Amino acid sequence: xxxxxxYGLFLAQAVTFVAAVLILVAGILSLGERQRGDNQGxxxxxxxxxxxxxxxxxxxxxxxxxxxxxxxxxxxxxxxxKAKTKIAKKKHKKGTDELPDERRKxxxxxxxxxxxxASATENLREEISAVLPQIxxxxxxxxxxxxxxxxxxxxxxxxxxxxxxKNAGVPLVIAVDKVAASGGYMMACxxxxxxxxxxxxxxxxxxxxxxxxFHRLLQKNSVDFELFTAGEHKRTVTMFGENTDKGRExxxxxxxxxxxxxxxxxxxxxxxLDIGKVATGEIWYGQNALAEGLIDELQTSxxxxxxxxxxxxxxxxxxxxxKSWQEKLGLAAESALEKSFLKIWQRGQGGNxx
Numbered sequence: 001x002x003x004x005x006x007y008g009l010f011l012a013q014a015v016t017f018v019a020a021v022l023i024l025v026a027g028i029l030s031l032g033e034r035q036r037g038d039n040q041g042x043x044x045x046x047x048x049x050x051x052x053x054x055x056x057x058x059x060x061x062x063x064x065x066x067x068x069x070x071x072x073x074x075x076x077x078x079x080x081x082k083a084k085t086k087i088a089k090k091k092h093k094k095g096t097d098e099l100p101d102e103r104r105k106x107x108x109x110x111x112x113x114x115x116x117x118a119s120a121t122e123n124l125r126e127e128i129s130a131v132l133p134q135i136x137x138x139x140x141x142x143x144x145x146x147x148x149x150x151x152x153x154x155x156x157x158x159x160x161x162x163x164x165x166k167n168a169g170v171p172l173v174i175a176v177d178k179v180a181a182s183g184g185y186m187m188a189c190x191x192x193x194x195x196x197x198x199x200x201x202x203x204x205x206x207x208x209x210x211x212x213x214f215h216r217l218l219q220k221n222s223v224d225f226e227l228f229t230a231g232e233h234k235r236t237v238t239m240f241g242e243n244t245d246k247g248r249e250x251x252x253x254x255x256x257x258x259x260x261x262x263x264x265x266x267x268x269x270x271x272x273l274d275i276g277k278v279a280t281g282e283i284w285y286g287q288n289a290l291a292e293g294l295i296d297e298l299q300t301s302x303x304x305x306x307x308x309x310x311x312x313x314x315x316x317x318x319x320x321x322x323k324s325w326q327e328k329l330g331l332a333a334e335s336a337l338e339k340s341f342l343k344i345w346q347r348g349q350g351g352n353x354x
Contacts, residue, residue: 042321044130049109049305049314105138107308109301109316114147114184118154124161126319132168140171143191144301149182149204152258158183159265162190175301176200181283185294186262189269195299196286202294205266206281207259209251215242270294 108131112120124143131141143162149155165172174180174191181204188194188202196202218225218240225240236247236254263279273293278284289295308314 042126042319044126045318045320047316047318049316050309053306053309103136103313105140105312106134106136107140107142107305107312107314108134109142109144109305109314111144111318112147112158112187114145114150114155114158114187116150116154118147118150118158118183121154121158121161123319123321124158127317128161128164130319131317132164132170135168135170140173141165142173142175142301142304144175144177145180145184145187146176146178147181147184147187148179148201149184149186152183152207152262155183155186159187159190162187166190166192173304175299175304176202176286176295177301182206186265188295189266193297194295195297195301195304196289196295197300198286198298200286200289201283202286202289203278203283203292204281205262205275205279207255207262208281209255211237211239213238213243214240 110124110127110131112124114120135141147155162172162174171193172191173193173195174188176184176188176194176196177200178197179201180188180196181201185202185205215225227235227238227241229235233250236251237243259279263275266279267273267275270293278292278294284292284294286295286298290298305314
């Protein structure tokens with residue numbers, strides 16, 4: 001008993017110590033964040049994809065090539081680099097009237113990973129605002145859109161952000177590797193050109209709304225629900241009150257009006273589409289979407305980027321939010337739980353999914 005008592009006391013002291021350390025660390029981190037309040041918003045991160053894949057290529061050669069071949073390659077690369085530097089110095093020496101060579105065209109690669117609320121719109125806004133002032137004639141923007149759709153007003157704003165690129169006269173390419181449906185396709189159709197993987201999901205040009213109604217449950221338990229409105233159509237249907245046929249008709253009418261706006265928007269951006277045929281709420285896989293005119297080419301975003309690396313300078317642009325220590329701890333815990341559940345799910349699967 002004495003051992004158990006001492007062990008329990010030691011355990012309590014250890015827990016108290018750990019808790020005190022965590023509170024102290026949290027306080028220090030919180031104070032540091034307050035002192036750096038001007039950086040709370042986040043920052044733009046720029047990745048040179050030409051350099052990224054050049055380094056990958058060099059690593060491959062170091063592993064795969066024979067020593068003599070690798071030595072020769074490095075010698076030739078060094079000689080080529082010296083020649084370029086010599087020419088550049090000659091052209092830019094002091095007092096010269098010769099203009100420098102025109103820079104290579106640039107491709108800026110942005111991403112949009114959409115949820116129901118189109119939460120990534122804020123990142124997209126920051127990325128576009130950073131890129132547009134850097135654009136010169138001949139440059140292009142590629143936006144990789146992945147979204148099953150969501151709230152009308154949220155995806156309307158996301159589409160408007162893409163429209164800023166078009167309004168600036170910059171060629172815009174949208175790439176869909178997995179899904180751009182409903183609000184996701186609303187965004188995609190803004191592009192000058194849409195590319196998609198063969199089995200990417202596109203379309204779903206329709207509007208949906210659903211809600212449960214608990215009126216009978218409340219009535220059964222003698223619970224009254226009262227709703228007060230000013231304006232005949234301020235609230236057409238409700239979750240807790242008794243819905244009327246008139247209210248349902250008005251709600252459906254509003255859905256139809258939203259669908260018309262959606263169809264008009266898609267038609268304005270892709271006038272060659274047979275909107276009556278494709279605006280049924282159906283989805284198409286990439287191969288069939290091409291036949292229907294929903295996209296312009298079957299190609300993944302990776303293939304598009306790889307095709308530009310030889311002659312273009314390609315930059316991946318990302319807006320990174322500054323995360324608080326609470327968010328970092330939460331993300332770490334979420335990631336650990338997600339991995340655990342994924343392992344359990346994988347072990348429980350008896351076959352393949354398609």
